[in-house]
Amino acid sequence: MSEIVEKILSNYAGETPGVVGNLRKMLNTGTLAGTGKMVILPVDQGFEHGPGRTFEPNASGYDPFYHPKLALESGCNAYAAPLGALEVVANRYAGALPLILKLNNSDLLGDPGAPASALTGTVKDAVRLGCSAIGFTIYPGSPARNTTYQQIRDLIVEARESGLPTVLWSYARGSMSKEGETALDVIAYSAHIACQLGAHVIKVKPPTSHLERADKDTKKAYENIPRETMEQRIRHVVKSCFDGRRIVIFSGGEAKGTAEVLAEIQGIHKGGGFGSIMGRNAFQRPEADAKKLLGDVMAIYKS
Amino acid sequence: MSEIVEKILSNYAGETPGVVGNLRKMLNTGTLAGTGKMVILPVDQGFEHGPGRTFEPNASGYDPFYHPKLALESGCNAYAAPLGALEVVANRYAGALPLILKLNNSDLLGDPGAPASALTGTVKDAVRLGCSAIGFTIYPGSPARNTTYQQIRDLIVEARESGLPTVLWSYARGSMSKEGETALDVIAYSAHIACQLGAHVIKVKPPTSHLERADKDTKKAYENIPRETMEQRIRHVVKSCFDGRRIVIFSGGEAKGTAEVLAEIQGIHKGGGFGSIMGRNAFQRPEADAKKLLGDVMAIYKS
Amino acid sequence: MSEIVEKILSNYAGETPGVVGNLRKMLNTGTLAGTGKMVILPVDQGFEHGPGRTFEPNASGYDPFYHPKLALESGCNAYAAPLGALEVVANRYAGALPLILKLNNSDLLGDPGAPASALTGTVKDAVRLGCSAIGFTIYPGSPARNTTYQQIRDLIVEARESGLPTVLWSYARGSMSKEGETALDVIAYSAHIACQLGAHVIKVKPPTSHLERADKDTKKAYENIPRETMEQRIRHVVKSCFDGRRIVIFSGGEAKGTAEVLAEIQGIHKGGGFGSIMGRNAFQRPEADAKKLLGDVMAIYKS
Amino acid sequence: MSEIVEKILSNYAGETPGVVGNLRKMLNTGTLAGTGKMVILPVDQGFEHGPGRTFEPNASGYDPFYHPKLALESGCNAYAAPLGALEVVANRYAGALPLILKLNNSDLLGDPGAPASALTGTVKDAVRLGCSAIGFTIYPGSPARNTTYQQIRDLIVEARESGLPTVLWSYARGSMSKEGETALDVIAYSAHIACQLGAHVIKVKPPTSHLERADKDTKKAYENIPRETMEQRIRHVVKSCFDGRRIVIFSGGEAKGTAEVLAEIQGIHKGGGFGSIMGRNAFQRPEADAKKLLGDVMAIYKS
């Protein structure tokens, strides 16, 4: 038993043993097992951005077996994907690697009017495929807010009944500037909303030092919140997640250079972030490079 | 057994013992136990206004344990919060302090088109977390009226089946002027609607002497209703709540000075109001100040 | 057993004994018991128009006990109100006075876009409160027609399963002139629609001699339908309700003078109307006046 | 056993005995029993057009008993009406005359935005009232298509579970010219859609020789389809109904002269139509005339 893991899990003291058990399993898997940190490999970009754009940079990725193998061999804590991709691989990987079924997805072909992913999987699918958690994306700031929040409200209840925790992707989008989507105040607010909705693990983008909301009270509050370094900004986001009592992890965002990625991870780690969910920056590189990068990232989190 | 509490509860004579029992528990808790008055600490502003803006003024508030502790130690009758925050603390506070789960919430990041909070929790969650009541916000005046009223209609039925009473936040918003949202006629009307919807406890803002509705009959009626003092206005609101047969309490509104707060409480008390629901004015002050203020407020209600 | 009541009930020959039994109870209650006529006291104006405007003219009405007491002591056949008001009084009046739960309501604070009341109570509430019928408002002419008709379609089925008949308020509103809302052709049409939807008791406004629909066939038909006197117009409305095989009663409309009210009642009675549903004209007068008026109205229906 | 009826029923070989049995009952009722032809009396015009306009031409029709009596005495195969009217008469006519409950209806008072009838009855109502089939109206061409088609999809399944076949009124309306609503290509298409939706009996209007759709392929196809006479046009519509394997009957449309009606029936009969559904042209005439006309119509179908 890892003391640090058990301390984190004590923040979920009212949860069912089924849900806590799956969180424990994810935290005790892979290279970072027992450290209280997580690195998750998510591959939903085929759905979200199209297969050519997503997999052509490293064509091994057309094969849905490539990703869970990469996750397992790199020592990731879990692998997340939409329904179809998991259906291909679950028979081989369930029980070997924690799987997270993304229950909603968006694509770039059409525009449903307001940022809102379509429901594409069910909790029963997650159970059938031997998953350890469900994943879901909300877009705080979307005019479709009520529909989406009500969907995840009901899915969390249903997932709990099957012993599954919920990983919530919280991406502000809609009534704000492009820059505002990663503004510190917006990221902290998006993470807090995800916590309040009952998510067990929250995933947001690394915040910039930009501030978006212009009301007097928000501006006043942020005068006292240091935000120059990534470490400082991460610290505020973690604080906004029930003072560090919820697992909050950060995406890598757009594909970029290795040095840039690792610097960001350093900031996340120092600021108290619980880890990373790293997709394109990993699987779009050649396999060896990807493993090297994931290894380096994990080394930082173990440091 | 407090005679005054039992007299209030006799107004709920047709209710189930489960629902009446939870009302009795809340009325018999804390400093005001047995007085028939209530002071509730609500903390949903992290969700509604953002975490930085809400908790930075008193940074202890980032920790969700801070609030129920403050409520308990200050002698509040109950503590109300959204799902996520209650999930963190319920394991420790259920049974020690009446908890109210806010079942819907709004945020400032987006705009769903019409004032309407998103459903963010379920009655089953309230039961699971050991709560004593559910909370819900309606916005009389919103074009989304029918959807919202129908949601609370169904939730009240479901809550009753679990022995839980309903606390209804009734905030007029939508087709009226900003000033009209707290106009005496609008506040009285909003409180009356909440009563008619079957709420057990109604929460509205303290009314101003402004009148919003301009139809002949309303104007004529208000010629005879004194509305210069807060006491007079509260009296009319209480009368509009089935002639005082429903517990109606008042919010503190925006953060303001201590003297101003206490003067308002005096008016509420003299006018026959059943108490206060006081959030930002309490938890955004330093802990000692907050306890002092809550103590002073309770002293007025006991006077 | 009243022969006239049994004759009316024979028009509901295919109904369940539970539903027929509650109709029988209402027809055999109060001053008009056994006459086949009904006077119902409805008090939903607090919700529909606001409490100040509604109850200030006779401030006794702020107390929800005032109305069922007035109904009982005046010899009314039934008392109708929204959920909240009935919840206060049902424990005392169930079994003593037939109660009708209004299952949907509208208010004047906001505008849901199209005339359509919000669902504010359930059939289970009506059963729980010991009611003898459910009440519901439709607005023929509203763009929200389909939603509303489908709601009452389902509620009637559910009410029947609990042995409760349905009283349908049918108020034309929407795609017509203000004058058209009480036009003879529109009132007759609205009443007919309510009958076709399966209502057991239909309530419409007294029609004027105005004609609204301008299509050739409607105009031709009304050339032969006398409509100068209230008696003639009522006769056409009753005929439009399955040739008098459904109980159709008439509202008093806006508050007005006693002579005017009684003259209208005379017309309704002579035209074969089954009675009145009289709210504001009754409860906004001083108690003694209200009882006198209701007594005079009932005397006409007994004549 | 009528050979011709059994041959028609063999087209429903996969159906349940309950559904086939009710079709058999309708085909073996009245003057046309055993001929494989049907004349149905529908009276939903009180709802659809208003009671004055509908019943004043023959005032006996205000009485809902008039119509099933007329249907029975005229030897019709079935009588169709909305919920309320059937509830008045079902107790007397169930078992004596096949009854069809129209499950959706429209009215002329309002406009729900797109052609779409409101659900006004349930399959359970049809069972309770001893009906032999359900009726439903679709408006191919309406922007509300998906909602309406999905309603009838579910109702057909539910009706089958109670052994009830479905009669589908298919009236093109919406995105086409007024003339197009009865164009041959549109009527054939509307009838085909009704067949594909699973209707057992399809009712359309008699087609004109007009063609509405202007796409190249449709125009080319209709170059070879003769459409000068009603007989030719009916033949194409029957062919479009699975090559005559579904019972397709035709409405009489607007009230018109006797000669005109009978000429149309001749065309329907010669073209292979399965019969008529004749409302206004029958019940708006004096009783004797109506019976004479229905007798003449049936004589043609027997010829």
Next chain:
Amino acid sequence: MSEIVEKILSNYAGETPGVVGNLRKMLNTGTLAGTGKMVILPVDQGFEHGPGRTFEPNASGYDPFYHPKLALESGCNAYAAPLGALEVVANRYAGALPLILKLNNSDLLGDPGAPASALTGTVKDAVRLGCSAIGFTIYPGSPARNTTYQQIRDLIVEARESGLPTVLWSYARGSMSKEGETALDVIAYSAHIACQLGAHVIKVKPPTSHLERADKDTKKAYENIPRETMEQRIRHVVKSCFDGRRIVIFSGGEAKGTAEVLAEIQGIHKGGGFGSIMGRNAFQRPEADAKKLLGDVMAIYKS
């Protein structure tokens, strides 16, 4: 047991034996039995384009028995049609020929606002009719995306519970140019989405060499993807379907000349496509020609 079929089925290793069994049955039926290739005859054009336009070119097609007979005698793997047509023939063909029930359909008479087919059949219907699979159409690119994806998400789950696999028609339509609907990147993306939604068999149109999406990453990716020949383009689409782990078949599109059809089939075959779904190009020809063409197509797939 066909090794090649079992190899294909091994890609569905996590599926229920019921679902796999029906896939196996379809792959082991007809001329192509055991080859791992499929040719399906779909006839939903009567619904989608109208009966005259669809069946007049070969008038035998008005008879719904013509098509399954053609499919059976031509050695097709399965026959797909909407509800009504299958209801006519299922009693004769269930068990003799795999049937696929198309659960949603669109028509050309109206426009529901956004590309979205209406639900016209249920999974229970498919079971009742002895079908081997359900069919469904999605329109990636439609503003109605979320509704449609959520429908198929639920239908796949329900179909699986009855042992039925899902064939998904994936036609990009909506926010793109007409040319873009068959662009290689769009077709590959549409096919990938269908895979991710959990389809077992995917049907798309043969792609052109056009590219639709103009974002930098997509353009870059397609620089390395050869797309001059049909074979190359098919190869990319198959790769986009989980690297060939899902059965992807291609429609014939608009009716065209025999040589053109066979050339296209050659490309599909060489590119690794799993077969064709060929409607108009088959059933609109005279029977003998249709059988000849289908035979030639199958010969290519066997080569």
